[in-house]
Amino acid sequence: MKSSDKPIVRFAPSPTGYLHIGGARTCLFNWLYARHTQGKFILRIEDTDLARSKQEYLDEIIESIKWLGMDFDEIYYQSKRFDLYHDYAQKLIDSGKAYKKDDAIFFKYDFANVEIDDLIRGKIVFNELPKDEEVIIKKDGTPTYNFSCVIDDALMKMSLVIRGEDHISNTPKQILMYKALGLNVPQYAHVPLIMSEEGGRMSKRYGATSIREYKQEGYLAQAIANYLLLLSWSPGGNREIITLSEAKDIFEIKKVNKTAAAFSMDKLNWMNGEYIKKTGAQEYVALIEDYLKGKNFLPENTGAEYLKKVALLFKERLSKLSDFIIRARFCFYDDYTYDDDTKEILERNMSKEVNILMDKFSKLANFNKEETEKEFRQVAADLGLKARDLVHPVRVALSGKKVGPGLFEAMEVLGKDKVIARLKRLVDYWNANTSKQ
RNA sequence: GUCCCCAUCGUCUAGCCUGGUUCAGGACAUCGCCCUUUCACGGCGACGGCGCCAGUUCAAAUCUGGCUGGGGACGCCA
Numbered sequence: 453m454k455s456s457d458k459p460i461v462r463f464a465p466s467p468t469g470y471l472h473i474g475g476a477r478t479c480l481f482n483w484l485y486a487r488h489t490q491g492k493f494i495l496r497i498e499d500t501d502l503a504r505s506k507q508e509y510l511d512e513i514i515e516s517i518k519w520l521g522m523d524f525d526e527i528y529y530q531s532k533r534f535d536l537y538h539d540y541a542q543k544l545i546d547s548g549k550a551y552k553k554d555d556a557i558f559f560k561y562d563f564a565n566v567e568i569d570d571l572i573r574g575k576i577v578f579n580e581l582p583k584d585e586e587v588i589i590k591k592d593g594t595p596t597y598n599f600s601c602v603i604d605d606a607l608m609k610m611s612l613v614i615r616g617e618d619h620i621s622n623t624p625k626q627i628l629m630y631k632a633l634g635l636n637v638p639q640y641a642h643v644p645l646i647m648s649e650e651g652g653r654m655s656k657r658y659g660a661t662s663i664r665e666y667k668q669e670g671y672l673a674q675a676i677a678n679y680l681l682l683l684s685w686s687p688g689g690n691r692e693i694i695t696l697s698e699a700k701d702i703f704e705i706k707k708v709n710k711t712a713a714a715f716s717m718d719k720l721n722w723m724n725g726e727y728i729k730k731t732g733a734q735e736y737v738a739l740i741e742d743y744l745k746g747k748n749f750l751p752e753n754t755g756a757e758y759l760k761k762v763a764l765l766f767k768e769r770l771s772k773l774s775d776f777i778i779r780a781r782f783c784f785y786d787d788y789t790y791d792d793d794t795k796e797i798l799e800r801n802m803s804k805e806v807n808i809l810m811d812k813f814s815k816l817a818n819f820n821k822e823e824t825e826k827e828f829r830q831v832a833a834d835l836g837l838k839a840r841d842l843v844h845p846v847r848v849a850l851s852g853k854k855v856g857p858g859l860f861e862a863m864e865v866l867g868k869d870k871v872i873a874r875l876k877r878l879v880d881y882w883n884a885n886t887s888k889q
Numbered sequence: 890g891u892c893c894c895c896a897u898c899g900u901c902u903a904g905c906c907u908g909g910u911u912c913a914g915g916a917c918a919u920c921g922c923c924c925u926u927u928c929a930c931g932g933c934g935a936c937g938g939c940g941c942c943a944g945u946u947c948a949a950a951u952c953u954g955g956c957u958g959g960g961g962a963c964g965c966c967a
């Protein structure tokens with residue numbers, strides 16, 4: 453490329469599956485590079501496998517890219533460019549570098565040392581190649597990946613090809629094709645693969661792999677993008693949290709590591725929690741509402757104000773939005789059961805104490821967190837109990853859970869009637885299941 | 890099997906290019922303490938690493954070679 457030319461890079465997914473973690477990160481690196489260099493970012497749909505390509509996948513890939521916060525300047529479909537590939541295959545035939553056999557076209561090459569000058573890895577030298585020919589047009593007339601990729605990268609004037617490390621071994625064949633056609637060879641930057649937590653290949657067996665699944669689990673786009681960025685790249689300065697727009701200012705492809713990185717769900721969860729915490733209250737509530745509506749979780753008559761109060765109760769405690777469904781369910785439904793891990797707390801029958809508490813609570817004029825806390829502590833003190841001794845069973849009574857938001861805040865949100873009804877429910881449970889102490 | 894890539898705490902990484910400032914810094918996870926109404930949050934702290942062997946050098950995580958280990962590619966899939 454001439455130095456005056458704008459950098460041009462591309463992300464080239466195949467719509468034969470959803471956008472997965474590895475693809476998303478390759479896309480991210482390409483996008484970051486393009487935006488950092490004020491270059492052009494092309495999305496090229498490699499839909500040459502007509503049988504396996506699906507519109508549904510294509511739509512989802514584009515949606516995921518946008519959802520993650522990226523955009524692209526141009527989009528091309530290889531399925532609309534078959535004529536082009538045939539023209540170039542014919543050129544190879546005409547020059548004696550390819551031949552037709554069984555309706556397919558083979559590119560025939562002489563072995564030669566091939567060198568790749570990789571921006572991330574430096575010089576890679578291939579001393580030999582396993583074969584001396586390569587199918588470029590299949591017998592059904594469709595081009596093979598290595599061929600259409602070369603033609604398009606050349607015609608679209610790609611200055612740099614940023615792609616996964618798994619393509620290193622394709623590169624020498626591709627370079628041979630560029631040369632046979634007299635086309636310019638782009639520069640390369642092969643980024644490391646993302647490994648599963650166990651160190652092996654990322655696959656469905658190891659849980660969610662597609663971006664949409666993470667979205668459905670309640671991960672925020674910015675958190676995923678940020679986390680993915682930290683795999684094989686670092687902003688330096690001991691920084692972990694960085695937005696895409698900050699990253700694009702400092703991103704340099706040469707600073708990408710050579711080492712494959714293992715995906716850590718723990719760290720993603722932590723990061724997602726950080727993003728939830730730093731989301732503004734209003735935006736957070738909207739996020740929760742959207743998420744819950746998508747999951748069809750909310751009862752019909754849930755008021756907006758109530759939802760907001762409940763949502764805020766949990767803001768600092770979620771690592772992903774799906775946690776809310778489990779942890780806040782008791783705020784929307786009365787049919788919860790006592791969790792297994794509350795067994796120890798339930799073993800102690802405190803119906804007498806809880807009855808006293810119910811009585812006091814029922815007389816409270818303002819059932820807010822200040823008043824309930826005051827009354828609660830008074831009852832505990834009068835009974836010679838530590839507040840915590842009463843807190844645990846009351847929490848279980850109200851939520852069925854051992855853990856949850858601040859007890860008095862939760863009571864205020866739930867309201868007097870529900871609180872008393874639920875305390876009564878636990879007393880009944882005790883009376884039916886345990887002997888009085 | 891052949892070809893290729895890689896190698897700093899369990900994991901993600903800073904440092905490596907331009908050897909001494911590093912008895913290697915940060916983050917996640919784990920553990921402990923503090924705060925406290927449980928969990929969480931927050932604060933503090935602990936644990937834990939330059940794969941091995943040679944070489945170069947006054948000096949190596951940093952340079953070189955070998956070994957070992959991990960990964961990838963060898964489809965008329967992309």
